[in-house]
Amino acid sequence: MSDPSATGRGGAGVPFAAGRLVGRDRDVAELRALLRDERVITLIGPGGIGKTRLAAQVAGLERANVVELGRVGDPALIVRLVAEALDVHPAADGLLVLDGCDHLREGCAELVAELAVRCPGLRFLLTGRRPLQVPGELVWRVPPLALPGDGRPDADSVALFVDRAAAAGAREVADRLGDVERLCRLLEGVPLALELAAAHAGSIPPARMLQRVGGRHGVLRARDPAVPGRARTVWAVLEWSHELLSPKERVLLRRLPVFAGAFDLELAGRVCADGGLVRGAEVPGLLRGLADKALVVRLADGRHRLHGVVKEYAAERSREAAEEVWLRDRHLRAVCEAFEHCHQAGSLVRRQPWPERAAHVGRGRSLLDECRAAIGWAVESGGVVLGLRLACAALATLRGDPAESAGWLERLLELDLAPVPDELAAVAKGALAYGLRARGELGRATRMAVESVEEQRRHPYTPWLGLTYAVAMTLCLRAGRGELGRRYLWELELAASAHEDLLALATARLARLDLALSEGRLELARRLGEEALALAREAGHHWALARALTRLGAVAEAAGDPQGARDHHAMARPLLRVLGEPADRDRRE
Missing domain, CATH: 3.40.50.300 (P-loop containing nucleotide triphosphate hydrolases)
Structure with a gap:
């Protein structure tokens, strides 16, 4: 049976090993x-x-x-x-x-x-x-695969072993079915144990596997008898496979459990290579070796992951080597630097075509699980500077769920902030205000945004100041603090113009659009929306384009043009889907 895609309506597919599913x-x-x-x-x-x-x-x-x-x-x-x-x-x-x-x-x-x-x-x-x-x-x-016996040489366990052995380059396994059948019975038909053993069939005949795995002093007999049988079988075969690895493969395997989910070669090299036993240039070859031995899973998108049981086994080896803290520190730094690069290359480069931006947004999205794990470690270990840098860069890169980002920032800002530079602390408060607004905590968000603006103004302009101005301005206008909100709008336009911050300029135009719309000045609102749309196109960013289109849709709706409103929202919807955001987000904000 072939493996159909596990991706369903709106779901992310379950990643699993390549190759057809045998015996199920x-x-x-x-x-x-x-x-x-x-x-x-x-x-x-x-x-x-x-x-x-x-x-x-x-x-x-x-x-x-x-x-x-x-x-x-x-x-x-x-x-x-x-x-x-x-x-x-x-x-x-x-x-x-x-x-x-x-x-x-x-x-x-x-x-x-x-x-x-x-x-x-x-x-x-x-x-x-x-x-x-x-x-x-x-x-x-879930039963084990059917075992040979009772006149069933075509048992599912045998079929799986032969299939995976052939994929590993073993061409003569079918001629040694007696040994294969005994090995399948010894391994109790457990698929992972069979795949681990079959991965070595190109260099180790089944007869020798029988001697090593199940002989008089084999690894299966050496395991703790208190552990349930099939769990003991998989763990024992893992130990046998581990013994066959080169020293560098063992080092890399025990370091891979630091990743929360799937990881790419770049991240694996930056986290796991230390310039000593495992060098960065060696990581791709070592990963191929581990994948060939069925210890690492290759995914269709080029990334890799560990099977759950292999991850547990490798994590135990990591604890024995006392590398866990060192690895998690390296993981935090590498993920932080990766997101900062995605933010810089995907958002801050001026007038960059969207396909080039999208590649960095896509990589950031693929690192979201690692981001969550890294921030958790930053909170646990007190790594507040890297944690805040990562939380801000991830929010700016993905713009996915500001409410989740607010949770990250709240936990981090509760730590000792003595080592945090003033500018970073101010930016983090502005990012938190953005998240609190999405969470509906408008009073707290307003106070935090105003505080952040006043602190950021003491430092040179950055796009973060533009974003914080926009958040503070919007919240102040909603909270009845119109004078302060309009002052922030004026300051935002001046600063964004002086620094050619196209996204901030588009945001300012949209804020003026909302003011005009609230006053019933529909023609002015439409003109401001068109200006914002032109700025968004010049910036080349789908997020700004989508926001401009949805606001123009609101203007059309207010003008009694339902078809125009539908057209604008229809153009915005696919842009928001590409960014992984709900199509009605701008309305809700």
């Missing part, structure tokens, strides 16, 4: 049949049994919304990620897949129970090592 046809068919009658099905089983791959196969065939939770550390994010997968508004029907619920069991259980009541047509497919214990849950234990 009956399981897929059974689950699809059960989903016609059952609302909540949880796939359970030990790590390495194939829960994610099976769920991904079903998700692709059912065109499901998919949320991968293994990369998420904060329970508060569950609702947001599910809302994104369901296109903000829960679907009336369809299938939602939550993969990797174990570390977020309580939050997942609460959300599934609530959605099951609110969305009676929505079905749920969950994966974990234990049930969630929600009402109506059907627990489906």
Whole structure:
């Protein structure tokens, strides 16, 4: 069976290893049949049994919304990620897949129970090592692959081993099926254990694997008998695979668990290479070696990730090497520098074509999981300077969820700010004001924005001052502080003109548009909107274009031109989707 895409309506696909899914046809068919009658099905089983791959196969065939939770550390994010997968508004029907619920069991259980009541047509497919214990849950234990025996030389476990061995360059495995069958029985049909063993079949014949893995003194016999059998099997094969690695491959493997989710070569090199045992130029080759040995998963977009069980094993090796703090510090710095580069290249370069900007926005989006993990470490370790730099750069790059950014900044600004430069502290307050506005805390946001403007004015102009002026101006006008708001508008236009800050100039025009609209001066509002649109086009930034279009839509609506309003909003909608923002965001702000 081929692997259909696991990407569904609004969902991000569950990443899994390349290669066809072997031996799960009956399981897929059974689950699809059960989903016609059952609302909540949880796939359970030990790590390495194939829960994610099976769920991904079903998700692709059912065109499901998919949320991968293994990369998420904060329970508060569950609702947001599910809302994104369901296109903000829960679907009336369809299938939602939550993969990797174990570390977020309580939050997942609460959300599934609530959605099951609110969305009676929505079905749920969950994966974990234990049930969630929600009402109506059907627990489906993922079985190991069928073992050879009883006249079944074509057993699924054998088919998987032969398939993966052939991919690893072993051409004669099919001629040694007796040894393969014994090895499959020894490994209990656990898919990950079979794939790890098959990855070495090009250099180690199955007969030798049998001796090393399961002989009299084999690694399977050496494991703690208190550990459940199949979990012990996977861990033992991991230890055997680890022993076969080169010293540099071992070093890189134990450093990879620092990444929250998928990582690219650039980030892996900057975090994991130390100029000593592993050099930056060596990382791509070492990663290829780990991927060839089935320890690292290659994704279709060129990034890599660790299977959950491999990540647990490698993290234990990292703790033994006492590298965790060192790695997380390097990770924080590398992610901060990556986002600052994305912000600089994607937003601040003047008159840059959108495709060039979009590449940097896209890279920033791919690093969002790493950003969350890095900020968590900044709070935990007291790395307030790098944390604030990262939070501000990520907000400016992505403009995704200002409310989430506000949470980051609040936690960081509660730390000891003695080492923080005054200018950075002022910028962080302005960024927090932007997030608080999105969260609806207008009074606090206004105070924070005004304080930030007054502090930033003591330093040379930056685009952050332009953004903070815009936030303070808007909030003051809404709060009845019209005189201060108009003063900020005037100062913003002067400063932005002097520094050719096209985005800030467009923002100022739109603020004047809103004032004109509130006074019923529709022709002036339309002209200001056209000026803002021209500035946005000159800047080459989709975010400013979308905002100008939506405000022009509001002007058309006020002028009694519903078709014109629809046309403007229709032009803005795809721009906002590219940026990952709700199509009605500008209206809500």
